[in-house]
Amino acid sequence: MIQERTKVQTYLQIHPNDNVLVALQDLLAGTTVITKSREVILQQPIGAKHKFFVNDMKAGDEVIMYGTLVGKVQVPVSKGELMTTANTKHAAESYAYKGFQHRWQQPDVSKFKARTFNGYKRSDGRVGTANYWLFIPTVFCENRNLDVIKEALHKELGYAVSDKYNHFTRQVFQAFKEGKDIEQIDLGPSSNQRERYFKNIDGIKFLNHQGGCGGTRQDASTLSSLLAAYADHPNVGGVTVLSLGCQHLQVEYFLADLKKRNPSFDKPLYVFEQQQSQSEEELICNAIKKTFLGLAEINKIEREPAPLRELTIGVKCGGSDGFSGISANPAVGCASDLLVALGGKVLLAEFPELCGAEQELIDRCVNESVAEKFIHLMESYNDLAKKVGSGFHMNPSPGNIKDGLITDAIKSTGAARKGGTSPVVDVLDYTEPVTKPGLSLVCTPGNDVEATTGKAASGATLILFTTGLGTPTGNPVAPTVKISTNTGLASRMSDIIDIDTGGIIRGEKTIEQMGEEILEYCIKAASGEIIPKAVLLGQDDFIPWKRGVSL
Known part of the structure; x- marks a missing residue:
């Protein structure tokens, strides 16, 4: 990743070949941005998380971000102009198996090599992070x-999670009966939970x-x-x-x-x-x-030490924003690489949100059989969506678009970064169990709950869930760790966020530092030393996928 900074980090070029940049702060019209020895004067205000063009472009020109095709310009645009759904539409490269094209640079895991977590050992040798x-x-x-x-x-x-809302309702009812102003009633402290x-x-x-x-x-x-x-x-x-x-x-x-x-x-x-x-x-x-x-x-059954290779972590993003592919997702990807290097298992799912990232993932597949299974599942799933007038390209939600994810390929290339850079060792259809150490792809919808439901079915014992807008969801059996892409969200919704990666956006922390912090948190959560907020709040969401059209 290339970061071009002024005294205060205000914009980001993710890849040297990109012809759009990302605003890291709100930028005023008339602001001069210097990139590749070129001056770009912003034609209009650019909100944080949004993208702007660095070249004059004509209709049909390719939009490159993360070093890959993410869209095509629909009308002529000027450098310094805001990318919108009106001037840019989804486009992605065709893909095919071309042989194993990947050479993985394993991260240094010396500080984690001897580490363990305290889990529940089952009779078949697997280890749970909860009972x-x-x-x-x-x-x-x-x-x-x-x-x-x-x-x-x-x-x-x-x-029981808490009876605080029962107590609050009683207070509201009593005040209403007495003719008092119920707007003045606060929630107050919750009563003690039964031991x-x-x-x-x-x-x-x-x-x-x-x-x-x-x-x-x-x-x-x-x-x-x-x-x-x-x-x-x-x-x-x-x-x-x-x-x-x-x-x-x-x-x-x-x-x-x-x-x-x-x-x-x-x-x-x-x-x-x-x-x-x-x-x-x-x-x-x-x-x-x-x-x-x-x-x-x-x-x-009591907790006992187990090596980190016994962890299986599912990675997920939901309520994504324009910072997801820059801060939280690559930080989770770094944690994923660390765990894979330690012999653990990582599950990357959400097939509609891999649209545009297919070739990179295919190039990382360890053999043709794995690659062809991925291609088959992607194409059959997308074809089913097309038959009812939809398709993977229609995946971004209004919230995604409002916060900078203009095309599905932009969303997908950022989403795929949760899986790190290790080889793809296996591809699993819905409910298939993970068996191989390393990174596996799991066929699920992008829908938050259907995806987490599917990851747990394949064996995730923890789920890392990144969000830029705030998503109050979890899973009944896989403790879910919420990771914020930006500090504003972490402060505003502190009741649901466990980890804040906003320091990456401000240039205060590196992706590698945050990746190690995330893995440290996983070790504590897997040991029961920390209870993720989704668990404390009872966010036990479960939606089976009917194999119909769900993006």
Whole structure:
């Protein structure tokens, strides 16, 4: 990365071949920018995170950023002019397998070589970063029963997030009854959370969903594989399954998928079918009693040291902005490279957000088989979107565009930087488990929750989630670490942000320094020494992908 600075860092040239620059601060019209011994006078105000042209360009000219094609100019533009959706449209290079084209410069990992984290070792050798009990419904009809059980177990066993909003509502109601101004009522401090009885159980999680029946049989089959993946997850110690009985996703199908995924599965697993129960009350009471005994059993498991190679980290961006590909994403990429060099596993997903970065990733694939699988999944997914009048090029959201991500290729080339620079050792379809050390690509939508849901299904035991706009989401079984691209967001939404990479934008920290800080945080989070804010807030979001058009 090339950074051209004035006394105060105000703009950035990411690659020597780029013909657009990024404003790091709000720049006034008339500001003179000097790049490659050329003066560019800004024709209009350029907001922080946005891009401006450094050449006069005509319609059809290529826009280069990150050293690659990210769009084409639609109308004549002048140097110093703001890039917008009106003057620039998505464009990306064609791609094909050309052989392994990558030589990786491994980072220095000497300071991490002897480090360990304190995790939960499972009988199959995998190591979890948490110890959760999981409730799974085979069909949406059981969601209400799960909600009843959740309220009871969370409140009585000390896993409720907080009752502060209950207390706040009582205050508002009392003030309203008394004719007082409710606008004057503050939230105030939350009451003390009930002490947890099971010290070695980090949470009781519930996978409410809207599937299992009523859709296609393919949807039910995919959901079955997904739920089996979560039951088999290294962070899960035991499972309770609730079934109605008549749904498409039969319990026997789920159990078959679980055995197929892990023939040696030996965690406590209890199944309750409502249509075989005398009453709803009996079903719920029996589920609570049996689960309580299971909780007592997995509470005997304690954390113990494990090498860092046992970590599997999923990398994700959501609520992205024009700084995502400059600060948080490359910093996460640096942490990814460190973990890969230590023998760990990294999962990069969000296939709609790899559109425009395909050739670079293909060149990094270790063999033709891996590359061709990536190409097949990308093309079949994109073709499906095109059939309904969409496509990967329509991925950027209004929020992305407002904050500087004008084309999908700009978004994608920045998003791909989360995966670092190591070789691509494997490509996984949705719910396929990761097995190889190194960087693997996982086929998921770009949608925040569908993507994190898919990463956890492939085995992520931690998720690094970068955001420039602020995204309040997490995952039920993979603790999710929120990383801000800019300090303004970290200050404004400090309740959801764990790590701020805004120092990179200000030139106060290098990408490498932030990468090491992120890995240090991961070690502490994996050991239970730090609880990420998404976990503290109970952000247990779970959305199965139906393999339809979701970008």
